[in-house]
Amino acid sequence: MNRYERRPVAATEAELEYGDGEFRVIRPGSFVRCAVTGVPIPLDDLRYWNVALQEAYASPQAKMTRLGIALP
Template sequence: MLMSQSDRPAKLHYMANGFRVLTAGDHVLCAVTGARIGLEDLRYWDVRTQRAFASSAVAAGEMAPR
């Protein structure tokens, strides 16, 4: 029986122009807000720190955690 990848976090390797899936899943968590980001919606990440961000504002540091 095949296991579903839905509702499982993916492990990714972030690169300058994309990412590589290391462990299959359907989402990652924002490094700042903890929000769930579907892989199809993932647009912002930091290659150096290997962290994902929910939006450009979060990635730019405009929405610091409280």
């Protein structure tokens, strides 16, 4: 393996620090869990999170549910 090849990441839960528009990997892994539904979210698909609560969400609906906003 050379320095340009990515090491395979084990199918374990990652620990992230969520920031504004980006996140930092604290503990490597391949997914995080949605704070509302508990479903695993692959890191490549992670689009929604809350910086203040440091939580990830699987969808915009999950985030709205967490914030207590009813959807039509």
